[in-house]
Amino acid sequence: MALRIYDTLTQAKREFVPVTPGQVTMYVCGMTVQNKPHVGHIRSSLSAELMRRYLEHLGFSVRYAYNFTDIDDKIIERASQESVGWESVSERNIAAYRQFADLHNIKQATVYPRATEHIAEMHAMIARLIDRGHAYAAGGDVYFEVRSKADYGKLSNRRVDELREGYRIEPGEIKKDPLDFALWKGAKPGEPAWESPWGPGRPGWHIECSAMAMKHLGETIDIHGGGQDLIFPHHENEIAQSEACTGKPFANFWCENGLVNLSGSKMSKSVGNFFFIEDIAAKVDPEITRFYLLSTHYRSPIEFSLERLEEAGVAYARLRGPLERTQAWTAADGPAPGGALGEAVATAERLFHEAMDDDFNSAAAVGHLFDLARAINRALDEGGTSEATQGARRLLALGGILGLFWKAPATDAAWPAEVLALAEERVAARAARDWKRSDALRDQLAALGVLVEDSGQGQKLKRR
RNA sequence: GGCGGCAUGGCCAAGUGGUAAGGCGAGGGACUGCAAAUCCCUUAUUCCCCGGUUCGAAUCCGGGUGCCGCCUCCA
Incomplete structure (x- = not known):
C-alpha cells in the first residue's frame, strides 16, 4: 500500500x-x-x-x-x-x-x-x-x-x-x-x-x-x-x-x-493561556508528552491539560508493560514469534503500516500497538516467555517508528539507599509471612513515590 | 461577512459506502495473604438534528444547529 x-x-x-x-x-x-x-x-x-x-x-x-x-x-x-x-x-x-x-x-x-x-x-x-x-x-x-x-x-x-x-x-x-x-x-x-x-x-x-x-x-x-x-x-x-x-x-x-488548545480555545499569548514546554517538562515525563501528542492525528486540534497528560501517562505505562515484563529494551525487531502471538504481531504490523500510510495516522497506529501489548501480556501470563520476548521486541520496533520507548526504566541500582533498605526489609518480612510488617513497608515506600508490585519472580519497584 | 475545519459512549480518540478501533474511567470475574500488575467479561442497536441518494451511510448529497481556527504577530 x-x-x-x-x-x-x-x-x-x-x-x-x-x-x-x-x-x-x-x-x-x-x-x-x-x-x-x-x-x-x-x-x-x-x-x-x-x-x-x-x-x-x-x-x-x-x-x-x-x-x-x-x-x-x-x-x-x-x-x-x-x-x-x-x-x-x-x-x-x-x-x-x-x-x-x-x-x-x-x-x-x-x-x-x-x-x-x-x-x-x-x-x-x-x-x-x-x-x-x-x-x-x-x-x-x-x-x-x-x-x-x-x-x-x-x-x-x-x-x-x-x-x-x-x-x-x-x-x-x-x-x-x-x-x-x-x-x-x-x-x-x-x-x-x-x-x-x-x-x-x-x-x-x-x-x-x-x-x-x-x-x-x-x-x-x-x-x-x-x-x-x-x-x-x-x-x-x-x-x-x-x-x-x-x-x-x-x-x-x-x-x-493542527493547533494546541487550552480549555477549548487556541493557546495564545494575548489570551494569556499558554504553556512553555519547560513548565510541562518539569511536571510530565517527556516520553508521556510525546506519546500524548502522537495519540491524536497531527491535523486535528489537540487539547492540552495536565489531566489529559496524566491519563496519557496511565495509558503509556500500559503500553510499556510488556517491554518491562520481558526486559526487551534492546534488539528491537528480531524474529517473529510463532503461534497466536505471531499472528497478533503480523496483524499489528500490517494495521500499523496501513494507518501510517494513510496520512501518518499515528492515533490509529497507536491503537494497534495496544492490541499487540495485550497479546504479549496474554502470552506472558500463559508462560510463553521467549515467545513473548520476541513479540515485545516487535512492539519495541513499531513504537520506535513513532519515536517512542526510547528510555529504559530505572534499574534497581538507581534507587536511593533508603528505598533499597526498605525494599530489602520487606522481602524479609514476606519470607517470614509477616503481612502486617510487609504492608506497612509497602505504605512507607509508597510515601516515597515508589510502587511495589509482587509477582512470581519476587518484588518489583516502580516509580509512580 | 469570506475561507478552512470539527460535531462519535461518562471523558479522550480512530474510522470517507458494508454493518462502531484503541485508551482513560466504571462494574463483574480470574490471579493474590491483601494489593498492584496482568488476563477474561460487561459498558454507543448507534455516530448533533431533519430530509435525500443507495440493496446498504457515522461515512455521499441538500438544509439546519453548535463549536473551533484563519482573515492582525503567532507552531
Missing part, C-alpha cells in the same frame, strides 16, 4: 511521490525566536518529525530543514527591554528549543537555517522579483506586489478583492496595494540593519523561508510544514514570492499541523 498525504493546496489526500526518487526534501517553518518554546512549537516539530521518521522507515533518504527566524520586531523589542543585543535573545531561545526538542526525542533536522545567515540569498531573490515585475522598492522598503500574481490566495482560498475589506496600511508604509507585503524593511534609527541595494534594513517576515528552503532544498520541495495558523498569510506569501521567482511549484505537499 502506498503512502498517501493530505495536501492543503489541493485539499485532498494523494499518493506521495517525491520529486527525486528515493529522496525527500522537507521544510518546516519553525520558531520566530522571540520567546521560549511553547507546547505548540513542540507539537509542530513532532508532527514534522513523525513524517520524517516514517519516510525514513519506508526507506527514503530525507533532507529536512527546520528554520529559525532570528530577527523580527518582537525580538528587537525584547532585546531593547533587556538592554542586550538581538542576538542574545535569539541565541537563548534557539538553545532552549534545541534542548527541549532533544528532551522529547525529536530527531535533529538536517539543517537549522537562520534568517540572518541568509541575507545575501534574500537579496538575490528580491532583486529577481523586482526584475520580473513582482516587487517594487518604495521609501527604503521593498514590497511584493500581490496583484502581479494572478493566483495569489490559492493556498488559503482567498481572493484579493475580498481580503481588501478592513485591511489597513500601517503608518509609514508606502504600498501600491494594502495587501502588498514587505520583502525588505528599511531600518529605523537604532534598529539592527544590514546593507542592501535598497538601503540599510532587515528582511520582511516571509522572504527568509523561501530563500532558505530554496538554498538548502531546491526550488521545488516535497513537503512543507508548519502550524495551521501560518496558512495565511505566511505560507500564502511564501508560495507567491517563490513561484513568482522561479516559475516552478514551490512545494508539492503542504502539511500544516
Whole structure:
C-alpha cells in the first residue's frame, strides 16, 4: 500500500511521490525566536518529525530543514527591554528549543537555517522579483506586489478583492496595494540593519523561508510544514514570492499541523493561556508528552491539560508493560514469534503500516500497538516467555517508528539507599509471612513515590 | 461577512459506502495473604438534528444547529 498525504493546496489526500526518487526534501517553518518554546512549537516539530521518521522507515533518504527566524520586531523589542543585543535573545531561545526538542526525542533536522545567515540569498531573490515585475522598492522598503500574481490566495482560498475589506496600511508604509507585503524593511534609527541595494534594513517576515528552503532544498520541495495558523498569510506569501521567482511549484505537499488548545480555545499569548514546554517538562515525563501528542492525528486540534497528560501517562505505562515484563529494551525487531502471538504481531504490523500510510495516522497506529501489548501480556501470563520476548521486541520496533520507548526504566541500582533498605526489609518480612510488617513497608515506600508490585519472580519497584 | 475545519459512549480518540478501533474511567470475574500488575467479561442497536441518494451511510448529497481556527504577530 502506498503512502498517501493530505495536501492543503489541493485539499485532498494523494499518493506521495517525491520529486527525486528515493529522496525527500522537507521544510518546516519553525520558531520566530522571540520567546521560549511553547507546547505548540513542540507539537509542530513532532508532527514534522513523525513524517520524517516514517519516510525514513519506508526507506527514503530525507533532507529536512527546520528554520529559525532570528530577527523580527518582537525580538528587537525584547532585546531593547533587556538592554542586550538581538542576538542574545535569539541565541537563548534557539538553545532552549534545541534542548527541549532533544528532551522529547525529536530527531535533529538536517539543517537549522537562520534568517540572518541568509541575507545575501534574500537579496538575490528580491532583486529577481523586482526584475520580473513582482516587487517594487518604495521609501527604503521593498514590497511584493500581490496583484502581479494572478493566483495569489490559492493556498488559503482567498481572493484579493475580498481580503481588501478592513485591511489597513500601517503608518509609514508606502504600498501600491494594502495587501502588498514587505520583502525588505528599511531600518529605523537604532534598529539592527544590514546593507542592501535598497538601503540599510532587515528582511520582511516571509522572504527568509523561501530563500532558505530554496538554498538548502531546491526550488521545488516535497513537503512543507508548519502550524495551521501560518496558512495565511505566511505560507500564502511564501508560495507567491517563490513561484513568482522561479516559475516552478514551490512545494508539492503542504502539511500544516493542527493547533494546541487550552480549555477549548487556541493557546495564545494575548489570551494569556499558554504553556512553555519547560513548565510541562518539569511536571510530565517527556516520553508521556510525546506519546500524548502522537495519540491524536497531527491535523486535528489537540487539547492540552495536565489531566489529559496524566491519563496519557496511565495509558503509556500500559503500553510499556510488556517491554518491562520481558526486559526487551534492546534488539528491537528480531524474529517473529510463532503461534497466536505471531499472528497478533503480523496483524499489528500490517494495521500499523496501513494507518501510517494513510496520512501518518499515528492515533490509529497507536491503537494497534495496544492490541499487540495485550497479546504479549496474554502470552506472558500463559508462560510463553521467549515467545513473548520476541513479540515485545516487535512492539519495541513499531513504537520506535513513532519515536517512542526510547528510555529504559530505572534499574534497581538507581534507587536511593533508603528505598533499597526498605525494599530489602520487606522481602524479609514476606519470607517470614509477616503481612502486617510487609504492608506497612509497602505504605512507607509508597510515601516515597515508589510502587511495589509482587509477582512470581519476587518484588518489583516502580516509580509512580 | 469570506475561507478552512470539527460535531462519535461518562471523558479522550480512530474510522470517507458494508454493518462502531484503541485508551482513560466504571462494574463483574480470574490471579493474590491483601494489593498492584496482568488476563477474561460487561459498558454507543448507534455516530448533533431533519430530509435525500443507495440493496446498504457515522461515512455521499441538500438544509439546519453548535463549536473551533484563519482573515492582525503567532507552531
